[in-house]
Amino acid sequence: MNNIKIQDEIKECLHTKQPVVALESTVYSQLGLPAPYNEETLTQSIGILHKQKVLPAITAIIDGVARIGISEHEYERILSAQKKVSIRDLPIALAEKWPVGVTTVASSLFLAHYAGIPIFATGGIGGVHKENPSDISADLSMLSKYPILTVCAGAKSFLDLEKTLEYLETMGTLILGWNCKEFPSFFSLSSGITLTHTISHAEDAARILDTSRTLGNTAGIVVAAPPPQPLNATYIKEIITSVVNSLPPSKKGSDITPYLLKEIARQTKGKSVSANVALVINNCWIAAQIALAYTKNFK
Numbered sequence: 001m002n003n004i005k006i007q008d009e010i011k012e013c014l015h016t017k018q019p020v021v022a023l024e025s026t027v028y029s030q031l032g033l034p035a036p037y038n039e040e041t042l043t044q045s046i047g048i049l050h051k052q053k054v055l056p057a058i059t060a061i062i063d064g065v066a067r068i069g070i071s072e073h074e075y076e077r078i079l080s081a082q083k084k085v086s087i088r089d090l091p092i093a094l095a096e097k098w099p100v101g102v103t104t105v106a107s108s109l110f111l112a113h114y115a116g117i118p119i120f121a122t123g124g125i126g127g128v129h130k131e132n133p134s135d136i137s138a139d140l141s142m143l144s145k146y147p148i149l150t151v152c153a154g155a156k157s158f159l160d161l162e163k164t165l166e167y168l169e170t171m172g173t174l175i176l177g178w179n180c181k182e183f184p185s186f187f188s189l190s191s192g193i194t195l196t197h198t199i200s201h202a203e204d205a206a207r208i209l210d211t212s213r214t215l216g217n218t219a220g221i222v223v224a225a226p227p228p229q230p231l232n233a234t235y236i237k238e239i240i241t242s243v244v245n246s247l248p249p250s251k252k253g254s255d256i257t258p259y260l261l262k263e264i265a266r267q268t269k270g271k272s273v274s275a276n277v278a279l280v281i282n283n284c285w286i287a288a289q290i291a292l293a294y295t296k297n298f299k
């Protein structure tokens with residue numbers, strides 16, 4: 001396939017059983033975080049992985065090719081990208097050779113699986129929307145389709161978290177709280193939803209992932225980590241309610257998530273952005289720990 005390319009360094013790492021963590025790219029574009037915070041988050045995410053000798057594999061569409069692993073000189077393409085590529089968009093982005101497209105959790109999981117990378121980190125997964133419960137992110141079905149472990153801070157809290165968890169359960173995706181008993185609420189700690197399973201060590205996550213893969217289970221695993229710089233739950237809830245209730249009817253489909261993120265950032269005067277930056281970097285750190293434990297003990 002000449003429209004999917006795995007970076008040589010990543011191929012080599014996977015071949016020699018060295019740790020690799022896959023990353024999406026929408027969160028690092030301005031559709032996920034405003035400039036210059038998107039660049040700072042990207043640099044720090046990559047930095048934290050390199051520091052632990054774990055190779056980052058950023059997924060993105062560049063010059064009509066789906067890439068697993070991009071070089072530093074190409075970061076600018078992601079930072080300024082305006083086109084979000086979810087799983088449904090992937091064939092057209094490649095067939096029509098889009099110059100640049102940033103991957104969502106859904107399309108990144110597909111590409112990570114293609115490359116054979118079992119561990120993936122993001123900010124928050126998509127989910128069932130509050131304002132329209134039939135708007136269900138393709139992230140959820142893809143999370144159950146590939147035996148990949150995804151580290152996130154739960155689902156973005158402008159979503160219906162109860163319905164999101166119900167959907168994941170129906171699809172057979174295991175959710176593990178990372179040192180927490182409640183499903184994290186992305187910008188804040190508490191969602192009021194108690195999780196069935198909690199883990200406290202990267203080795204536990206690695207063992208559960210290995211067991212699942214050895215069983216031949218095709219569903220993924222979600223490790224949900226509380227945000228390290230949470231906002232006050234009542235404060236952010238009020239803002240989210242007002243933003244969701246005043247969603248302009250012109251915002252449809254995949255434009256809704258970037259719009260809500262932007263509007264919440266505006267109304268919190270950037271506080272939501274700081275919380276978002278911190279949790280993305282924290283999730284990369286956790287994913288690196290799990291990748292190290294997995295390659296050391298199980299691969």
Ligand code: PSU
Nearest residue numbers: 026027032104105123124126137254257
């Ligand atoms: N996490 C963040 N910011 C983001 C996203 C996740 O902290 O911008 C992106 C992810 O790429 C996720 C997507 O897959 O939002 C979900 O979009 P939708 O609801 O349209 O499926």
Ligand code: MN
Nearest residue numbers: 135136137253
């Ligand atoms: Mn949607």
